[in-house]
Amino acid sequence: MKKLVLATVIASLMSGSAMAATVGVSMAAFDDNFLTVLRNGMQDYSKTLDGVELQVEDAQGDVSKQMSQIQNFIASGVDAIIVNAVDTDATAAMSTLASDAGIPLVYVNRQPVNLDTLPAKQAFVASNEVDSGTLETKEVCRLLTEAGKKEANIVVMMGELSNQAARQRTQDVHDVIATPECSFMKIAEEQTANWSRQQGADLMTNWMSAGLKFDAVIANNDEMAIGAIQALKAGGVDMKDVIVAGVDATQDALAALQAGDLDATVFQNAAGQGKGALDAALALAKGETVETKVYVPFELVTSANVADYAAKN
Incomplete structure (x- = not known):
């Protein structure tokens, strides 16, 4: 017992x-x-x-x-x-x-x-969001340098500004282009597309309609980057002529990367x-x-x- x-x-x-x-x-x-x-x-x-x-x-x-x-x-x-x-x-x-x-x-x-x-x-x-935008922007800098760019205009798509991640990732972009090796990059436009693929496409369409010229798109997330790609392709832009980067490494982003449309993302x-x-x-x-x-x-x-x-x- x-x-x-x-x-x-x-x-x-x-x-x-x-x-x-x-x-x-x-x-x-x-x-x-x-x-x-x-x-x-x-x-x-x-x-x-x-x-x-x-x-x-x-x-x-x-x-x-x-x-x-x-x-x-x-x-x-x-x-x-x-x-x-x-x-x-x-x-x-x-x-x-x-x-x-x-x-x-x-x-x-x-x-x-x-x-x-x-x-x-x-x-x-x-x-750590300090790493996300930093890794993304440094890769864009490397690709532009590899392409022989001495001066390059970039556009930045920001997430919801109420989110710390959007604010930090955007600050990361500014911090990287302030370094000597990436100082040839200049921000031509910087606006929010609220993490949204559709808003990313709409924003890109607006920039293109305004005649904005740029060499790279740095988006705070993949959804906005994919939206930008959709608008660029709809506008007849050859994706070999522009560098596009995002953050998250979602399945859709990985597919876009494998297709040669997206140039870089950051796995979170x-x-x-x-x-x-x-x-x-x-x-x-x-x-x-x-x-x-x-x-x-x-x-x-x-x-x-x-x-x-x-x-x-």
């Missing part, structure tokens, strides 16, 4: 080590290609964990909707919350809500404005960020210590190594 009781206690302890947890997840948007890979990666990973349930909500690009989702997660008593912020300027209020409720909060992909002052039991999982491990965010949220829910900043490295993708990335997304 004693052996039976002891075995029962051990089994109970072992099952308790695999923590049952409910995690509320608020995504900025479901219809974004990159964020879809991130969300799917998180959900697929959760299915490999015993007792972990995700409640995933679509904020549909609405800050108020996202705040309501966070409040609902708190009211329902979730064990942790993961947020992909619609507007990173709203994250301080989100942090306060979760902190006051004593619920761990992890931001994923989009850097909270209050990163340096996050409350206890909160963290940020992403890739969306699924890896999703997994990392869930690991951090579960660890914080258990009372474990987690680094405030958890970075998943960016990697440059070109025609030389694109085959290596085709299966990563």
Whole structure:
């Protein structure tokens, strides 16, 4: 009987080590290609964990909707919350809500404005945006130099200006062209296309209609870069005559790279960020210590190594 009781206690302890947890997840948007890979990666990973349930909500690009989702997660008593912020300027209020409720909060992909002052039991999982635009712009610089350009005009397509990633990636462009080896590059135009393929195409069409001349397009993400390519091709531009670069290495971008339309992208491990965010949220829910900043490295993708990335997304 004693052996039976002891075995029962051990089994109970072992099952308790695999923590049952409910995690509320608020995504900025479901219809974004990159964020879809991130969300799917998180959900697929959760299915490999015993007792972990995700409640995933679509904020549909609405800050108020996202705040309501966070409040609902708190009211329902979730064990942790993961947020992909619609507007990173709203994250301080989100942090306060979760902190006051004593619920761990992890931001994923989009850097909270209050990163340096996050409350206890909160963290940020992403890739360091200083690397993203830097890798992208340095490759454009290299390609222009290789093409023998002594002077080059570039156009920059920015993401949503409410997102830290858009602001940082754009700053990366400015920082690279300020270096001696890339100072021959000049920004002819710099406008937002809000991460959108359609808006990227529309912006490019407007630039072309205005007679703007440029040698390269540097987009804050692949969707805008693909939109630019579509407009350029529709306008009869030979893609060998212009360099186009983006960020994210989505499947569509990799296909465009293999087709010779896109010249460079930067792999951002969306699924890896999703997994990392869930690991951090579960660890914080258990009372474990987690680094405030958890970075998943960016990697440059070109025609030389694109085959290596085709299966990563």
